[in-house]
Amino acid sequence: MAMRTKLSLAIFFFFLLALFSNLAFGKCKETEVEEEDPELVTCKHQCQQPQQYTEGDKRVCLQRCDRYHRMKQEREKQIQEETREKKEEESREREEEQQEQHEEQDENPYIFEEDKDFETRVETEGGRIRVLKKFTEKSKLLQGIENFRLAILEARAHTFVSPRHFDSEVVFFNIKGRAVLGLVSESETEKITLEPGDMIHIPAGTPLYIVNRDENDKLFLAMLHIPVSVSTPGKFEEFFGPGGRDPESVLSAFSWNVLQAALQTPKGKLEKLFDQQNEGSIFAISREQVRALAPTKKSSWWPFGGESKPQFNIFSKRPTISNGYGRLTEVGPDDDEKSWLQRLNLMLTFTNITQRSMSTIHYNSHATKIALVIDGRGHLQISCPHMSSRSSHSKHDKSSPSYHRISSDLKPGMVFVVPPGHPFVTIASNKENLLMICFEVNARDNKKFTFAGRHTHINP
Known part of the structure; x- marks a missing residue:
């Protein structure tokens, strides 16, 4: 009896040590057959060695070796399955991570970063002009505003x-x-001053120059371009007049014979004219030159005629809504004094x-909003049915819409x-x-619909 107990303890400790060894390292080889397992061979060899064991003890010992080996195989198989999973x-x-990276642009189709989505078209010591990429390059969801560009x-x-001049209608906003804008006609140059908040429409093809008349501060102008060419929607070009090679004059494409005949000027004078300006399209001028370019009389806004002020200042206009949480000012097509807004819709x-504070959650019935942040920081959230997440499709019936939150x-x-019909909120x-x-x-005919408040647009 004592011999069987000693045998059982010896086998028990051997199995226990071997089991913990396999659990710790989790190593297994599927290709090994049973008799090649070194632990099984060792176990059975130890069962056969002691001469004092009875045949019954040896059978029990061998059975326990087989039982341990099966347990070991099952455990190894389990570890293998867990590793595979x-x-x-x-x-x-x-x-999924790679797919999300490829779809990153579509995940935020309505957000444009200053350092990622703008292209620098002109850059000199005097300044630069940056143009936002075509909206449809960001997402096909923005096809409705494909023909608009922001610079x-x-x-x-x-x-x-x-x-x-531009082959596009241009709306300037002085940030x-x-x-000073100089609008050039055949008979005169109309000079118009712009202050912060002023907006003005420049018809396509109108020659113009721009002067920063401030002695200290930079000038920042936002320009919404609406190209007029139906063959190249969403593309606009600028054409420089005579007077230089940097920027290159649009007239440089014509032969000298044509230029001499058209301008009634000898070739030598034309060459001298073309060499006058080679400082780039934005360059410094003196205080005296700034004064000479400033308006000296009341403007008549020659493209439309009449004694009217061509620009208006949105900062000074009476706000549509104003309360302790903010202010909203609107000027739209229904304003009779601003006929160009009607024409451009x-x-x-x-x-x-x-x-x-924050705006109330609201949406436009017809209008697509193109918003430029000019100061401060905040947060945006848009509810979009076009960007439903993969998990949403598995949880909802495909016949009913699901909504994705786009935030930035x-x-x-x-x-x-923000496309029409899409509820959104902005938070300071x-x-x-x-x-x-x-x-x-x-x-x-656009209307704003809100989800909160009776008449107010801005809530705490």
């Missing part, structure tokens, strides 16, 4: 932006600084949300788009007011 899960996660002009103090809005922090220079940060200027496209 873990690898498959890690592989799926990597694939930002920055010009240092006392700089001159060379004369040019910061004091400018455009509404211009300025929103100033007080710090720690906001800072100066960022642009976001705890420390700064959030200021935005918005171009609302297809604004005729």
Whole structure:
């Protein structure tokens, strides 16, 4: 009896040691057959060695060896299955992560970063012009505004932006600084001053130059381009007049014979004219030159005629809504004094949300909002039915829509788009007011619908 007990304890401790060894390392080889397992061979060899064991003890010992071996195989198989499942899960996660990276643009189709989505077209010591990529390059969901482009002009103090014209209608908004626009006609140059908040429409093909008349501050102009060419929607070009090779004059494409005949000027004078300006399209000028370019009389706004002021200031206009949480100012197609807004089917809005406040959740019935953050920081959330997550499809009936939250922090220079029917909310940060200027496209007959409040647009 004592011998059997000693045998059982010896086998028990051997099995226990071997079992823990396999649990710790989890090693197994599927290709090994039973008699090749070194632990099984060792176990059976030990059962056969002691001469004092009875045949019954040896059978019990061998049975326990077989039982341990089966347990070991089952455990190894379990570990193998867990390892395989873990690898498959890690592989799926990597694939999903890669897919999310490829779809990153579509995950935020309405958000445009200043440092990622703007292209620098012109850059000199005097300033630069940056153009936002085509909206449809970001997402096919923005096909409705494919023909609109947004550009930002920055010009240092006392700089001159060379004369040019565009093959697009242009709406200027003066974000910061004091400018002079020179609109060139055959008989005269109309000079118009712009203050911060001023907006003006420049018809396609109108030659113009720009001057930053401020002695200290930079000039920042937002320009909404609406190309007129039906063959190249969403593309616009600028054409520089005579007077230089940097920027290159549009007339340089013509032969000298044609230029001499058309301008009634000898070739030598034309060559001298073309060599006059080679400082780039934005360059510094003197204080005396700035004064010479400033308006000296009341403007008549020659493209339309009449003694009327061509620009209006949205900052000084009476707000549509104003309370302790912010202010909303709108100028739209229904404003009889602004016929160009009617023709372009455009509404211009300025929103100033007080710090720690937010707009109510609302949406436009017809208009697509193109918003530029001009100051402050905040947060944006949009509800979108086109970007439903993969998990949403598994939880909901495919016949019913599901909605994806598109969100982003906001800072100066960022642009976001809100299509019609899409509820959204903008929130100011705890420390700064959030200021935005918005171009609302297809604004005729547009209505704003809110989900909170009776008449107010801005809530705490």
